[in-house]
Amino acid sequence: MRAKTDEKRNAIIAAATAVFEEVGYRGASMAMIAARLGGSKATLYGYFHSKEQLFATAVTSALDEIGDEMLASLRADGDIVTVLTRFSRLYLDLITRPEILAIQRTVLSESQTTGLGREVYLLGPQRGIDALTDFFSERAARGEIDVPSPRLGALYFKSLLEAGVSEPLLYGLDEIRDKSEAVETAVAAFMKIYGKP
Structure with a gap:
Protein backbone atom coordinates (compact mmCIF):
# COMPACT_ATOMS: atom_id res chain seq x y z
CA MET A 1 0.00 0.00 0.00
CA ARG A 2 2.86 2.38 0.83
CA ALA A 3 4.32 1.99 -2.68
CA LYS A 4 0.96 2.91 -4.21
CA THR A 5 0.70 5.97 -1.95
CA ASP A 6 4.23 7.07 -2.89
CA GLU A 7 3.45 6.44 -6.55
CA LYS A 8 0.33 8.64 -6.39
CA ARG A 9 2.20 11.39 -4.49
CA ASN A 10 4.98 11.36 -7.09
CA ALA A 11 2.39 11.54 -9.89
CA ILE A 12 0.80 14.58 -8.22
CA ILE A 13 4.20 16.27 -7.89
CA ALA A 14 5.00 15.55 -11.56
CA ALA A 15 1.65 16.95 -12.72
CA ALA A 16 2.05 20.02 -10.49
CA THR A 17 5.59 20.64 -11.72
CA ALA A 18 4.41 20.59 -15.33
CA VAL A 19 1.56 23.01 -14.60
CA PHE A 20 3.78 25.38 -12.60
CA GLU A 21 6.35 25.41 -15.41
CA GLU A 22 3.67 26.16 -18.01
CA VAL A 23 1.62 28.86 -16.29
CA GLY A 24 3.69 29.89 -13.27
CA TYR A 25 2.74 29.78 -9.63
CA ARG A 26 0.10 32.51 -9.80
CA GLY A 27 -1.56 31.11 -12.92
CA ALA A 28 -1.77 27.57 -11.57
CA SER A 29 -4.70 26.21 -9.58
CA MET A 30 -5.42 22.96 -7.80
CA ALA A 31 -8.21 22.36 -10.37
CA MET A 32 -5.69 22.63 -13.24
CA ILE A 33 -3.30 20.25 -11.50
CA ALA A 34 -6.13 17.76 -10.78
CA ALA A 35 -7.18 17.92 -14.45
CA ARG A 36 -3.58 17.28 -15.56
CA LEU A 37 -3.42 14.34 -13.16
CA GLY A 38 -6.77 12.99 -14.27
CA GLY A 39 -8.14 13.01 -10.74
CA SER A 40 -10.04 15.23 -8.36
CA LYS A 41 -9.06 18.18 -6.19
CA ALA A 42 -10.04 16.03 -3.19
CA THR A 43 -7.24 13.62 -4.12
CA LEU A 44 -4.73 16.48 -4.20
CA TYR A 45 -5.88 17.79 -0.83
CA GLY A 46 -5.51 14.28 0.58
CA TYR A 47 -1.76 14.64 -0.01
CA PHE A 48 -1.15 18.41 0.16
CA HIS A 49 -3.14 20.86 2.27
CA SER A 50 -2.61 23.82 -0.09
CA LYS A 51 -1.25 24.98 -3.43
CA GLU A 52 1.60 26.58 -1.48
CA GLN A 53 2.62 23.26 0.08
CA LEU A 54 2.37 21.48 -3.28
CA PHE A 55 4.51 24.13 -5.01
CA ALA A 56 7.10 24.01 -2.22
CA THR A 57 7.25 20.22 -2.41
CA ALA A 58 7.45 20.22 -6.21
CA VAL A 59 10.30 22.72 -6.40
CA THR A 60 12.31 21.22 -3.57
CA SER A 61 11.76 17.61 -4.72
CA LEU A 74 28.31 17.17 7.03
CA ARG A 75 28.32 13.55 8.21
CA ALA A 76 31.62 12.73 6.48
CA ASP A 77 34.76 11.90 8.42
CA GLY A 78 37.42 14.55 8.63
CA ASP A 79 38.46 17.58 10.59
CA ILE A 80 35.95 20.39 10.91
CA VAL A 81 37.65 22.68 8.37
CA THR A 82 37.70 19.97 5.69
CA VAL A 83 34.06 19.02 6.24
CA LEU A 84 32.86 22.64 6.38
CA THR A 85 34.79 23.48 3.22
CA ARG A 86 33.21 20.62 1.26
CA PHE A 87 29.73 21.47 2.56
CA SER A 88 30.25 25.14 1.69
CA ARG A 89 31.26 24.42 -1.90
CA LEU A 90 28.20 22.24 -2.41
CA TYR A 91 25.98 24.83 -0.72
CA LEU A 92 27.14 27.73 -2.89
CA ASP A 93 26.86 25.60 -6.02
CA LEU A 94 23.26 24.80 -5.04
CA ILE A 95 22.06 28.30 -4.16
CA THR A 96 23.57 29.85 -7.31
CA ARG A 97 21.76 27.50 -9.70
CA PRO A 98 19.37 29.38 -12.02
CA GLU A 99 16.38 27.27 -10.97
CA ILE A 100 17.01 28.04 -7.29
CA LEU A 101 17.20 31.75 -8.04
CA ALA A 102 13.95 31.51 -10.02
CA ILE A 103 12.26 29.76 -7.10
CA GLN A 104 13.48 32.43 -4.70
CA ARG A 105 12.15 35.21 -6.91
CA THR A 106 8.74 33.51 -7.15
CA VAL A 107 8.61 32.94 -3.41
CA LEU A 108 9.58 36.54 -2.63
CA SER A 109 6.95 37.93 -4.99
CA GLU A 110 4.18 35.71 -3.58
CA SER A 111 5.05 35.51 0.12
CA GLN A 112 3.27 38.74 1.12
CA THR A 113 -0.14 37.36 0.17
CA THR A 114 0.30 33.60 0.58
CA GLY A 115 1.95 31.07 2.87
CA LEU A 116 4.36 30.10 0.08
CA GLY A 117 7.45 31.59 1.72
CA ARG A 118 6.94 29.59 4.90
CA GLU A 119 6.36 26.33 3.02
CA VAL A 120 9.47 26.69 0.85
CA TYR A 121 11.62 27.88 3.76
CA LEU A 122 10.71 24.86 5.89
CA LEU A 123 11.47 22.38 3.10
CA GLY A 124 14.64 24.13 1.89
CA PRO A 125 16.70 26.60 3.93
CA GLN A 126 15.45 25.32 7.29
CA ARG A 127 16.76 21.83 6.53
CA GLY A 128 20.23 23.27 5.90
CA ILE A 129 20.19 25.33 9.09
CA ASP A 130 19.03 22.32 11.12
CA ALA A 131 21.81 20.15 9.64
CA LEU A 132 24.47 22.80 10.37
CA THR A 133 23.11 23.22 13.90
CA ASP A 134 23.43 19.47 14.51
CA PHE A 135 26.92 19.46 13.00
CA PHE A 136 28.11 22.33 15.21
CA SER A 137 26.53 20.71 18.29
CA GLU A 138 28.35 17.47 17.58
CA ARG A 139 31.69 19.15 16.89
CA ALA A 140 31.33 21.28 20.05
CA ALA A 141 30.68 18.10 22.05
CA ARG A 142 33.94 16.70 20.63
CA GLY A 143 35.74 19.84 21.79
CA GLU A 144 36.67 21.04 18.28
CA ILE A 145 34.80 24.36 18.57
CA ASP A 146 33.41 26.52 21.34
CA VAL A 147 30.04 27.74 20.08
CA PRO A 148 27.61 28.81 22.85
CA SER A 149 24.60 28.52 20.51
CA PRO A 150 24.95 26.03 17.65
CA ARG A 151 21.77 27.47 16.06
CA LEU A 152 23.19 31.01 16.01
CA GLY A 153 26.50 29.59 14.80
CA ALA A 154 24.65 27.98 11.88
CA LEU A 155 22.90 31.25 11.01
CA TYR A 156 26.13 33.25 11.25
CA PHE A 157 28.02 30.75 9.12
CA LYS A 158 25.28 30.79 6.45
CA SER A 159 25.48 34.60 6.34
CA LEU A 160 29.28 34.58 6.08
CA LEU A 161 29.11 32.11 3.23
CA GLU A 162 26.43 33.90 1.23
CA ALA A 163 27.92 37.41 1.59
CA GLY A 164 28.44 38.94 -1.84
CA VAL A 165 27.28 35.80 -3.64
CA SER A 166 23.56 35.08 -3.40
CA GLU A 167 22.08 38.57 -3.10
CA PRO A 168 23.67 40.03 -6.27
CA LEU A 169 22.46 37.02 -8.26
CA LEU A 170 18.97 37.35 -6.83
CA TYR A 171 18.86 40.91 -8.12
CA GLY A 172 20.06 39.86 -11.57
CA LEU A 173 23.73 40.90 -11.33
CA ASP A 174 26.33 38.69 -12.97
CA GLU A 175 29.30 39.97 -11.00
CA ILE A 176 29.54 38.05 -7.76
CA ARG A 177 32.24 37.35 -5.27
CA ASP A 178 34.44 34.41 -6.21
CA LYS A 179 32.83 31.32 -4.68
CA SER A 180 36.17 29.73 -3.74
CA GLU A 181 37.19 32.86 -1.88
CA ALA A 182 33.77 33.05 -0.22
CA VAL A 183 34.17 29.49 1.07
CA GLU A 184 37.72 30.01 2.27
CA THR A 185 37.03 33.26 4.10
CA ALA A 186 33.73 32.06 5.65
CA VAL A 187 35.35 28.93 7.07
CA ALA A 188 38.39 30.89 8.28
CA ALA A 189 36.23 33.59 9.92
CA PHE A 190 34.03 31.02 11.63
CA MET A 191 37.01 29.12 12.97
CA LYS A 192 38.66 32.33 14.16
CA ILE A 193 35.54 33.14 16.21
CA TYR A 194 34.62 29.66 17.43
CA GLY A 195 37.66 27.43 16.85
CA LYS A 196 39.84 26.12 19.64
CA PRO A 197 43.60 26.63 19.38
Whole structure:
Protein backbone atom coordinates (compact mmCIF):
# COMPACT_ATOMS: atom_id res chain seq x y z
CA MET A 1 0.00 0.00 0.00
CA ARG A 2 2.86 2.38 0.83
CA ALA A 3 4.32 1.99 -2.68
CA LYS A 4 0.96 2.91 -4.21
CA THR A 5 0.70 5.97 -1.95
CA ASP A 6 4.23 7.07 -2.89
CA GLU A 7 3.45 6.44 -6.55
CA LYS A 8 0.33 8.64 -6.39
CA ARG A 9 2.20 11.39 -4.49
CA ASN A 10 4.98 11.36 -7.09
CA ALA A 11 2.39 11.54 -9.89
CA ILE A 12 0.80 14.58 -8.22
CA ILE A 13 4.20 16.27 -7.89
CA ALA A 14 5.00 15.55 -11.56
CA ALA A 15 1.65 16.95 -12.72
CA ALA A 16 2.05 20.02 -10.49
CA THR A 17 5.59 20.64 -11.72
CA ALA A 18 4.41 20.59 -15.33
CA VAL A 19 1.56 23.01 -14.60
CA PHE A 20 3.78 25.38 -12.60
CA GLU A 21 6.35 25.41 -15.41
CA GLU A 22 3.67 26.16 -18.01
CA VAL A 23 1.62 28.86 -16.29
CA GLY A 24 3.69 29.89 -13.27
CA TYR A 25 2.74 29.78 -9.63
CA ARG A 26 0.10 32.51 -9.80
CA GLY A 27 -1.56 31.11 -12.92
CA ALA A 28 -1.77 27.57 -11.57
CA SER A 29 -4.70 26.21 -9.58
CA MET A 30 -5.42 22.96 -7.80
CA ALA A 31 -8.21 22.36 -10.37
CA MET A 32 -5.69 22.63 -13.24
CA ILE A 33 -3.30 20.25 -11.50
CA ALA A 34 -6.13 17.76 -10.78
CA ALA A 35 -7.18 17.92 -14.45
CA ARG A 36 -3.58 17.28 -15.56
CA LEU A 37 -3.42 14.34 -13.16
CA GLY A 38 -6.77 12.99 -14.27
CA GLY A 39 -8.14 13.01 -10.74
CA SER A 40 -10.04 15.23 -8.36
CA LYS A 41 -9.06 18.18 -6.19
CA ALA A 42 -10.04 16.03 -3.19
CA THR A 43 -7.24 13.62 -4.12
CA LEU A 44 -4.73 16.48 -4.20
CA TYR A 45 -5.88 17.79 -0.83
CA GLY A 46 -5.51 14.28 0.58
CA TYR A 47 -1.76 14.64 -0.01
CA PHE A 48 -1.15 18.41 0.16
CA HIS A 49 -3.14 20.86 2.27
CA SER A 50 -2.61 23.82 -0.09
CA LYS A 51 -1.25 24.98 -3.43
CA GLU A 52 1.60 26.58 -1.48
CA GLN A 53 2.62 23.26 0.08
CA LEU A 54 2.37 21.48 -3.28
CA PHE A 55 4.51 24.13 -5.01
CA ALA A 56 7.10 24.01 -2.22
CA THR A 57 7.25 20.22 -2.41
CA ALA A 58 7.45 20.22 -6.21
CA VAL A 59 10.30 22.72 -6.40
CA THR A 60 12.31 21.22 -3.57
CA SER A 61 11.76 17.61 -4.72
CA ALA A 62 13.51 18.40 -8.00
CA LEU A 63 16.61 19.32 -6.01
CA ASP A 64 16.46 16.56 -3.38
CA GLU A 65 19.43 14.60 -4.74
CA ILE A 66 21.72 17.64 -4.75
CA GLY A 67 20.45 18.80 -1.37
CA ASP A 68 20.85 15.34 0.12
CA GLU A 69 24.47 15.16 -1.10
CA MET A 70 25.16 18.56 0.46
CA LEU A 71 23.61 17.59 3.82
CA ALA A 72 25.35 14.19 3.79
CA SER A 73 28.71 15.96 3.43
CA LEU A 74 28.31 17.17 7.03
CA ARG A 75 28.32 13.55 8.21
CA ALA A 76 31.62 12.73 6.48
CA ASP A 77 34.76 11.90 8.42
CA GLY A 78 37.42 14.55 8.63
CA ASP A 79 38.46 17.58 10.59
CA ILE A 80 35.95 20.39 10.91
CA VAL A 81 37.65 22.68 8.37
CA THR A 82 37.70 19.97 5.69
CA VAL A 83 34.06 19.02 6.24
CA LEU A 84 32.86 22.64 6.38
CA THR A 85 34.79 23.48 3.22
CA ARG A 86 33.21 20.62 1.26
CA PHE A 87 29.73 21.47 2.56
CA SER A 88 30.25 25.14 1.69
CA ARG A 89 31.26 24.42 -1.90
CA LEU A 90 28.20 22.24 -2.41
CA TYR A 91 25.98 24.83 -0.72
CA LEU A 92 27.14 27.73 -2.89
CA ASP A 93 26.86 25.60 -6.02
CA LEU A 94 23.26 24.80 -5.04
CA ILE A 95 22.06 28.30 -4.16
CA THR A 96 23.57 29.85 -7.31
CA ARG A 97 21.76 27.50 -9.70
CA PRO A 98 19.37 29.38 -12.02
CA GLU A 99 16.38 27.27 -10.97
CA ILE A 100 17.01 28.04 -7.29
CA LEU A 101 17.20 31.75 -8.04
CA ALA A 102 13.95 31.51 -10.02
CA ILE A 103 12.26 29.76 -7.10
CA GLN A 104 13.48 32.43 -4.70
CA ARG A 105 12.15 35.21 -6.91
CA THR A 106 8.74 33.51 -7.15
CA VAL A 107 8.61 32.94 -3.41
CA LEU A 108 9.58 36.54 -2.63
CA SER A 109 6.95 37.93 -4.99
CA GLU A 110 4.18 35.71 -3.58
CA SER A 111 5.05 35.51 0.12
CA GLN A 112 3.27 38.74 1.12
CA THR A 113 -0.14 37.36 0.17
CA THR A 114 0.30 33.60 0.58
CA GLY A 115 1.95 31.07 2.87
CA LEU A 116 4.36 30.10 0.08
CA GLY A 117 7.45 31.59 1.72
CA ARG A 118 6.94 29.59 4.90
CA GLU A 119 6.36 26.33 3.02
CA VAL A 120 9.47 26.69 0.85
CA TYR A 121 11.62 27.88 3.76
CA LEU A 122 10.71 24.86 5.89
CA LEU A 123 11.47 22.38 3.10
CA GLY A 124 14.64 24.13 1.89
CA PRO A 125 16.70 26.60 3.93
CA GLN A 126 15.45 25.32 7.29
CA ARG A 127 16.76 21.83 6.53
CA GLY A 128 20.23 23.27 5.90
CA ILE A 129 20.19 25.33 9.09
CA ASP A 130 19.03 22.32 11.12
CA ALA A 131 21.81 20.15 9.64
CA LEU A 132 24.47 22.80 10.37
CA THR A 133 23.11 23.22 13.90
CA ASP A 134 23.43 19.47 14.51
CA PHE A 135 26.92 19.46 13.00
CA PHE A 136 28.11 22.33 15.21
CA SER A 137 26.53 20.71 18.29
CA GLU A 138 28.35 17.47 17.58
CA ARG A 139 31.69 19.15 16.89
CA ALA A 140 31.33 21.28 20.05
CA ALA A 141 30.68 18.10 22.05
CA ARG A 142 33.94 16.70 20.63
CA GLY A 143 35.74 19.84 21.79
CA GLU A 144 36.67 21.04 18.28
CA ILE A 145 34.80 24.36 18.57
CA ASP A 146 33.41 26.52 21.34
CA VAL A 147 30.04 27.74 20.08
CA PRO A 148 27.61 28.81 22.85
CA SER A 149 24.60 28.52 20.51
CA PRO A 150 24.95 26.03 17.65
CA ARG A 151 21.77 27.47 16.06
CA LEU A 152 23.19 31.01 16.01
CA GLY A 153 26.50 29.59 14.80
CA ALA A 154 24.65 27.98 11.88
CA LEU A 155 22.90 31.25 11.01
CA TYR A 156 26.13 33.25 11.25
CA PHE A 157 28.02 30.75 9.12
CA LYS A 158 25.28 30.79 6.45
CA SER A 159 25.48 34.60 6.34
CA LEU A 160 29.28 34.58 6.08
CA LEU A 161 29.11 32.11 3.23
CA GLU A 162 26.43 33.90 1.23
CA ALA A 163 27.92 37.41 1.59
CA GLY A 164 28.44 38.94 -1.84
CA VAL A 165 27.28 35.80 -3.64
CA SER A 166 23.56 35.08 -3.40
CA GLU A 167 22.08 38.57 -3.10
CA PRO A 168 23.67 40.03 -6.27
CA LEU A 169 22.46 37.02 -8.26
CA LEU A 170 18.97 37.35 -6.83
CA TYR A 171 18.86 40.91 -8.12
CA GLY A 172 20.06 39.86 -11.57
CA LEU A 173 23.73 40.90 -11.33
CA ASP A 174 26.33 38.69 -12.97
CA GLU A 175 29.30 39.97 -11.00
CA ILE A 176 29.54 38.05 -7.76
CA ARG A 177 32.24 37.35 -5.27
CA ASP A 178 34.44 34.41 -6.21
CA LYS A 179 32.83 31.32 -4.68
CA SER A 180 36.17 29.73 -3.74
CA GLU A 181 37.19 32.86 -1.88
CA ALA A 182 33.77 33.05 -0.22
CA VAL A 183 34.17 29.49 1.07
CA GLU A 184 37.72 30.01 2.27
CA THR A 185 37.03 33.26 4.10
CA ALA A 186 33.73 32.06 5.65
CA VAL A 187 35.35 28.93 7.07
CA ALA A 188 38.39 30.89 8.28
CA ALA A 189 36.23 33.59 9.92
CA PHE A 190 34.03 31.02 11.63
CA MET A 191 37.01 29.12 12.97
CA LYS A 192 38.66 32.33 14.16
CA ILE A 193 35.54 33.14 16.21
CA TYR A 194 34.62 29.66 17.43
CA GLY A 195 37.66 27.43 16.85
CA LYS A 196 39.84 26.12 19.64
CA PRO A 197 43.60 26.63 19.38
